[in-house]
Amino acid sequence: MSETRKLSSYELVLDPKPAAHFGVGAVSKVGELAAAQGAKSALIITDPFLGASPICAEVRGSLEAAGLAVSVFDGVTPNPTTACVDAGSDAGAAAKCDILIALGGGSSMDTAKGVSLGAVNPERGVALDYSTEFKNSGIPIIAIPTTAGTGSEVNAFGVITDEITHKRFYVGHSSALAKAAILDPKLTVGLPAKATAATGMDALVHATESYISARPNPYSDGIALQVVEMVSQNIVTACTKGDDIEARSQMLLASHIAGVGFSHTGLGLVHGIGHALGGQFNIPHGVALCLVLEEVLKFNLPHRVSRFARLAFALGVGDTAKNDAQNADAAIARIAELVKQVGLKGKLSDFGITHENLSSLANDAVEDAVTNNNPVAPTREQVIAIMEKTL
Structure with missing residues (x-):
């Protein structure tokens, strides 16, 4: 291709x-944004840690100051x-809420x-598939990433993740698109280093896979770079x-615009394997991506040499005196180096995965x-070979 x-x-x-x-x-x-939607009753969707945090209290206070009744569902799990x-759906129905506040990652x-x-x-369970x-459109959402x-x-x-099959599927509908997003860098300041690394590398993979996808376009290319x-x-x-609030600001906005870019290209095999690892072994998403990232990029390299070469310059390692092949190799090496620098270098065996699990x-x-958007369609045998290199 x-x-x-x-x-x-x-x-x-x-x-x-x-x-x-x-x-x-x-x-x-x-609160102002929720009231502008005509909402009277809000349900905050969050995890137990954030549910007990000053961040959730601040969100609740803003909503209540705007005249909304507020309840909290804090049962979100990694x-x-x-x-x-399903538990959140039941909570939302019981609360008769007319707006959801998604607070967290x-x-x-x-x-x-x-x-x-x-x-x-x-509908419940896998019946919520996209x-x-x-029959009914979704309740409006305001998203607040932390x-x-x-x-x-x-x-x-x-x-x-389907609890029965341990496979991942996609919930959603056009009406489930958030009505607004609030990007406040101060909400990310307390995030631990490992979580910062895992989520930050997710953003980098979003941009990289978008740029080398089977469906590139100039709009998403500019965002990705x-x-x-x-x-x-x-x-x-x-x-x-x-x-460092400036670094936090840069990372938060990068994460957001990466999402805008890849929504027009899709992602690829790094995410395909990452979803499988998360579904079957409950490995945190960004960590799972980094386990296979370098090997998947090497697998895709022959099909996207010039694009990897351009990524080298965005990564700060491009050299105009070198050819595309050399710069492409430098790009992958730099991404692998970043994985090590942020402490996410690991092996599948670290999570109890054996050769018997690879099939x-x-x-x-x-x-x-997501694998449909990979620059080349991988076979099952090729994916096994990639994971064998990361055991």
């Missing part, structure tokens, strides 16, 4: 995204499951999308100096919808 396509040969729909309110202290706007979404965002639909429809024709990585606030679909530059320049500082993981990865 050619690395580039003639723009005149295809149609491109640049769909609308939620209005994003960026700035230190922007979280104070949540790698959210069908049980998590990608897990809270993804859970909220399922709850948006489940609270007003009878292919379902729902991590910088997923970009989940800009799309209408969430990744959920900018995100790669922002993340590569700021992730180490964000991890080692967590109170099932490969099946799930190849069947995952």
Whole structure:
């Protein structure tokens, strides 16, 4: 497949995204934004830690000051499951809420999308899959990310694990797209270094996979290159100096715009394998991606040499005196170096994965919808070979 396509040969729909309110202290706007939606009763969707935090208290105070009744569902788990979404859906129905506040990382965002639909429809579990024709539109969502990585606030679909099969599927509907997003860098300052690293590398992978995808376009290309530059320049500082508000600001905005970019290209095999690892072994998403990142990029390299070469310059390691092949190798080496610098270098065996597990993981990865956007369609055997190198 050619690395580039003639723009005149295809149609491109640049769909609308939620209005994003960026700035230190922007979280104070949540009550105003909820009231502007005509809401009277809000349900905050979050995890137990954030539910007991001053951040949640501040969100609640802003909503109540704007005249809304507020309740909290704090049952979100990492790698959210069908049980998590179903419990939230029941809570939303019981509260008779008319707006949801998704507060947290990608897990809270993804859970909220399922709850948006489940609270007003009878479907539960895998029946909340995006292919379902729902009778009622979802409850409006305002998204407030407290991590910088997923970009989940800009799309209408969430990744959920089926507790029965341990496979991941996509909940969502066009009506589950957030009505607004609040990007407040101060909310990410308290994030521990490992979580900062894992979510930050997720943003870098979003941009990288978007740029080398089977469906590139100039709009997403520009976003991807900018995100790669922002993340590569700021992730180490964000991890080692967590109170650096400038590094936190750069990472949060990079995460958000990466989400805008990849929504028009899709992702690829790194995410396909990452979803399988999360579903079967409950490995945190960003950590799972980093376990296979270098080997998947090497697998894709022959099909995207010139694009990897351009990534080298965004990563700060490009050299005009070198050819594309040399710069492409430098790009992958720099990404691998970043994984080590932020403490996420690891092996599949660190998580109890053995050779006997690879076949099932490969099946799930190849069947995952994101893998369809990889620059070359991998076979099950090729995916197994990639994972063998990371055992």
